[in-house]
Amino acid sequence: MWQILNKKSWFEIMNLIYKLFIKLIYSFFIIFFVVFCEDIKEKYHPELTYFSFPKEGILPYFKGEVMDPYWQEADKKLPDDLRKVPEFTLLTHENLAFNNQNLRDKYTLVVFFYAKCKGICPMITRNMLNFIPKIKDQTDLQIVSITVNPETDSVEVLKKFRNQYKIVQNNWVFLTGSKKTIYDLARNQFGADIKLISGKDNLNDFVHTENVYLIDKKNYLRGIYRAKGSGDLERLKIELNTLKEEDKKSAITSFNID
Secondary structure, eight states: OHHHHHHHHHHHHHHHHHHHHHHHHHHHHHHHHHHHHHHHHHHSOGGGGOOOOOOTTOOOEEETTTTEEEOOOTTOOOOTTBOBOOSOEEEETTSOEEEGGGGTTSEEEEEEEOTTOOSHHHHHHHHHHHHGGGGTTOTTEEEEEEESOTTTOOHHHHHHHHHHTTOOOTTEEEEEOOHHHHHHIIIIISOOOOEEEEOGGGOEEEEOOOEEEEEOTTSBEEEEEEOSSSHHHHHHHHHHHHHHHHHHHHHHHHHHHO
C-alpha cells in the first residue's frame, strides 16, 4: 500500500515539475519575442513596414525615403512625403531660364547625363532618339536632360552636344546651372546617386543613374525606367498612356462633382 502511495506521489511530483517546465519555456518565449520585436522597431525604419495596394489603370506615386510605391486612396489627400519636383531654376541650352513652372501641365521625362561621358550616356541618348518617333505626336510631352557636370557643361557645351547627336526636337531641353541645385534634385527627389571618381588618365569621371524618370503634370514622380536598354522604354510608352487615361478620368470626375 505504501509503495503504491509512493509511486503515486512520485508521479504527481514529476507531473508538477513537467508543468512548471512548460510554463518556464512558455514564459521564456513570451519574453524573447517581446524583446525581439522591440529590437526590430528600433533597428528598422517604420517606412519599411508601409504597403499600398496597387490599383489597376493607375500609376503609383513614390513615398518617403525608400520611395515606396503609393497608390492614392479614394477620397484621401495625397501624403506630404511623396516625391515631387520642388522649386528650382536652371539654364537651357539656349541660355533661357527653366524652372519647375515649365513642368506644369506637361508630362516630362527627366534624364541625367554629362557631355564628355564615354559610358552609358551615348547609349541612353541614342535610345531616347530611337524612342522619340514612338511618342512624336504627344505635344504635351517634353524631355529634360540635366547635366551632372555643370562646372564643365556650359550652355555652349550643351549646344554642341545636341548638334553632335543631331537633336533638333524643340521639346527636348538640356539644362545646366548650379551644382547644388542639380545634385539636390537628383539625390533628394529622384533617388539618383551621383559620384565623382578618378577616371582614365586621371581625368574626372562621373557615376550616375541610367534611369529615365516620368513626371506628371503636377510635378509628381510617377515612373522610373532603365534607359540603358530599349525594353523598359516600351513599358514607359505604355505607362505614359496609362497616366494620360488616368488624368482624363480624374478630369471627368472633377467636372461631374463641380
